[in-house]
Amino acid sequence: MKSFLATAFVLLSGFTLLADAHISFRYPCPRRGAYNECPQPGPGQWEMIDYDIRSPIGTHGSIVSPMCKHESSFAGTRPVFAAGQTYQATMDIGAYHLGGSCQWTLSYDNGTTWVVIQDNLKTCMADASNGITYNMPFKIPAGAPSGTAILNLIWNNNEGNRELYSSCADVVISGTNGGSLSGVAPLIANYGPNSPFIQEQALANGNYGQALFAARKPITVTVPAKSSKRSLFGRPHN
Numbered sequence: 266m267k268s269f270l271a272t273a274f275v276l277l278s279g280f281t282l283l284a285d286a287h288i289s290f291r292y293p294c295p296r297r298g299a300y301n302e303c304p305q306p307g308p309g310q311w312e313m314i315d316y317d318i319r320s321p322i323g324t325h326g327s328i329v330s331p332m333c334k335h336e337s338s339f340a341g342t343r344p345v346f347a348a349g350q351t352y353q354a355t356m357d358i359g360a361y362h363l364g365g366s367c368q369w370t371l372s373y374d375n376g377t378t379w380v381v382i383q384d385n386l387k388t389c390m391a392d393a394s395n396g397i398t399y400n401m402p403f404k405i406p407a408g409a410p411s412g413t414a415i416l417n418l419i420w421n422n423n424e425g426n427r428e429l430y431s432s433c434a435d436v437v438i439s440g441t442n443g444g445s446l447s448g449v450a451p452l453i454a455n456y457g458p459n460s461p462f463i464q465e466q467a468l469a470n471g472n473y474g475q476a477l478f479a480a481r482k483p484i485t486v487t488v489p490a491k492s493s494k495r496s497l498f499g500r501p502h503n
């Protein structure tokens with residue numbers, strides 16, 4: 266009974282914290298997010314739930330969290346996304362800040378290297394509102410290699426404090442057996458005083474940082490081929 270009450274208190278406290286935050290993936294599941302449909306903590310892991318999952322990872326003045334906030338997810342099945350296919354992500358929005366610029370990125374090396382697979386600049390989530398769930402399409406590139414990966418939505422908001430948001434989900438990509446994926450490295454702006462600065466849109470006269478996005482560096486990530494005796498485990502997404 267004592268354990269049940271403690272868990273209930275933590276869950277209720279978490280809903281309060283979530284109400285004060287901004288945006289996060291709801292699907293695919295963010296690492297350690299406080300959503301019932303997502304992987305749940307094991308014994309002794311309840312204190313590891315991130316009830317503030319929608320908060321920014323930093324501002325132009327300071328770095329608050331690493332890019333993915335957490336090194337891993339709770340144990341569970343990763344969703345499988347097929348190369349060349351389009352899927353719907355569900356965002357949990359506390360405050361939409363009049364939208365912003367989104368960079369959809371993949372990492373095959375647990376966040377060391379990122380490649381942008383899709384841009385939605387300036388108007389990303391601009392037609393959303395506060396306190397809702399919101400669907401956004403994303404496409405896995407046709408030539409993406411198979412492997413376990415992190416899908417990350419990096420978002421710079423248009424309105425309010427100069428913040429950076431990052432929502433990381435552990436996924437499986439079903440594509441070619443080995444190969445490479447080319448694109449650009451993401452722009453990491455408004456993430457500490459030494460990062461590039463994107464001004465609030467109301468003061469920027471239409472400048473959403475387009476010169477900074479245009480200057481992103483080309484990058485190619487390579488994934489080794491796997492033996493046919495090995496397989497990827499995951500849940501196909503319909």
